[in-house]
Amino acid sequence: MEPIIEEGDLFDFLKRSRYPDLVKAKTQMSRWDCYSPEVRHRIELKCRRKHYDTLLIEKKKFDSIIEVCEDNLDIPMYICSTPGGVFLFNLFWVEPDWEINRRNPATTRFHNGCRVEKEVAYLNIKEATIL
Numbered sequence: 001m002e003p004i005i006e007e008g009d010l011f012d013f014l015k016r017s018r019y020p021d022l023v024k025a026k027t028q029m030s031r032w033d034c035y036s037p038e039v040r041h042r043i044e045l046k047c048r049r050k051h052y053d054t055l056l057i058e059k060k061k062f063d064s065i066i067e068v069c070e071d072n073l074d075i076p077m078y079i080c081s082t083p084g085g086v087f088l089f090n091l092f093w094v095e096p097d098w099e100i101n102r103r104n105p106a107t108t109r110f111h112n113g114c115r116v117e118k119e120v121a122y123l124n125i126k127e128a129t130i131l
Contacts, residue, residue, distance in 0.1 A: 003083040007033065007045045010081050014043075018131060031064040035074075042074040051084035054122035059098055062121070066091060078123070079131070087128035096121030 004010045011034055015022040019036040022043075033045040044065055048055070057078055069076040069092075076091035101120045 003049075004081040004086065005047050005049055007047055010045050010047055010079065010086070013081075013086065014079065014131075031061070031068055032076075040072075040074045041077045042069050042072070043077045043079055046078070046080040048080060048082045051082040053126075054124050055080045055082075055087060055089075055128075056101075056120050056122055057096065059096075059119035059121065062091060062096065084125075086131040087125050088131055089123050089128050094123055094127065096123070
């Protein structure tokens with residue numbers, strides 16, 4: 001399988017291979033990227049151009065998807081692709097160790113190179129389901 005480096009390609013891969021009913025969030029600024037009504041998975045997608053054994057998740061993103069899932073009785077999923085594969089985490093099953101990271105850009109999607117302080121955790125791919 002070729003590495004998936006764009007979220008649209010990751011969405012298409014998931015729709016073909018795991019979630020045939022997958023739908024995108026209504027807005028680009030949603031607290032989650034896509035949803036499977038059949039299994040009630042509310043999903044955050046990330047694509048990394050480099051492989052890492054631990055995958056970064058922001059606390060703000062984690063907290064917001066947990067909150068919306070608790071409100072709607074859904075399951076929060078984090079799916080991240082790297083050149084080493086596609087990794088799925090059920091966020092109800094992880095216990096993140098949060099830390100302050102000052103090395104991250106403000107955003108990658110809109111190419112803002114300013115560095116900002118973010119509270120993040122690193123999820124070990126050994127704890128993921130490999131898709």
